[in-house]
Amino acid sequence: MAAVASLPALDWHAAQDGAAMLAQNRRMTGRIIAVAEDLGLALVTPRPEAQRGGSVMIRLASPEAAQATLAAFRATGLYADARGPVLRVSPGFVTTDEGVDRLIAALPGMRA
Amino acid sequence: MTDGSGYFLYHSIGQYPGKVEALSRAMGDFARVWGACDDGQWAYALSQRARFVDRWRAIIAAPEGSVTTCESVTQGLHMLLTALPKDRLRGKRVLVAGDCFPSNHFLLTGLQERFGFTLDTVPLRQGAAWVEDEDLLAAWGPDVGLALITWVSSTSSHRADLGPLVAHGRRMGSVIGVDITQAAGSCRSA
Numbered sequence: 001m002a003a004v005a006s007l008p009a010l011d012w013h014a015a016q017d018g019a020a021m022l023a024q025n026r027r028m029t030g031r032i033i034a035v036a037e038d039l040g041l042a043l044v045t046p047r048p049e050a051q052r053g054g055s056v057m058i059r060l061a062s063p064e065a066a067q068a069t070l071a072a073f074r075a076t077g078l079y080a081d082a083r084g085p086v087l088r089v090s091p092g093f094v095t096t097d098e099g100v101d102r103l104i105a106a107l108p109g110m111r112a
Numbered sequence: 113m114t115d116g117s118g119y120f121l122y123h124s125i126g127q128y129p130g131k132v133e134a135l136s137r138a139m140g141d142f143a144r145v146w147g148a149c150d151d152g153q154w155a156y157a158l159s160q161r162a163r164f165v166d167r168w169r170a171i172i173a174a175p176e177g178s179v180t181t182c183e184s185v186t187q188g189l190h191m192l193l194t195a196l197p198k199d200r201l202r203g204k205r206v207l208v209a210g211d212c213f214p215s216n217h218f219l220l221t222g223l224q225e226r227f228g229f230t231l232d233t234v235p236l237r238q239g240a241a242w243v244e245d246e247d248l249l250a251a252w253g254p255d256v257g258l259a260l261i262t263w264v265s266s267t268s269s270h271r272a273d274l275g276p277l278v279a280h281g282r283r284m285g286s287v288i289g290v291d292i293t294q295a296a297g298s299c300r301s302a
Binding site for chain 2: 091094
């Protein structure tokens, strides 16, 4: 049943331009990393593209701070998750540049 | 706002346009076939599974007959371990990085006694967020029966350089597993 449920996604993925999807992710994660660095946030993810995957991880002060950040995100239509104090954000095909703008606008609030 | 614009969970569930409609159709098709009072269930289920396997073979460029299915990453690792010849790992080290998927590490820890191997976990350097490839290489000798490489870490998104790691592992004669969960279908390996 898991295979049946996954097939629509796999069929969709097979029809996409993989290079374009990767480029979109690189552009969006690059923007997030650049702003996080400027703000002095504790980036957990390597900076060079060749050394990282499609996610950006930022270490916050505590697991509680991470959960509070996620709650604040939800209020503005942003959806991410956390593992302990580490926030994980991974943009993809449906993520828009405007959505990245909203995420970036929320980053300064993570410095506390 | 759930229009997808602020969706940043591609390391987890993921999204694509029309997902609700496509998934609803697929589940509806499954229900109609599986609930029918005829004998068409297994042909349908097996054909869907075969198509699923073929889609994955295309993503990872795997030859026909080399791919099977599992319910989770950890179950897949368990299947690999239990498929090895008897005593293949006895007296050997199993090498894994400290930033691997936690449930994989939990599984390997628990299976040491049963399979007779010693789990050797390469640690993160002090203050580091990922295990350096060179540290994994330094710990990888000919006594390593199995090495599990995490291609992209779920805790940092650090991407290991697979080429040199796999080449080294082959020289050492190790069985090499690569956890591709966080990058399959997106990043390219060496």
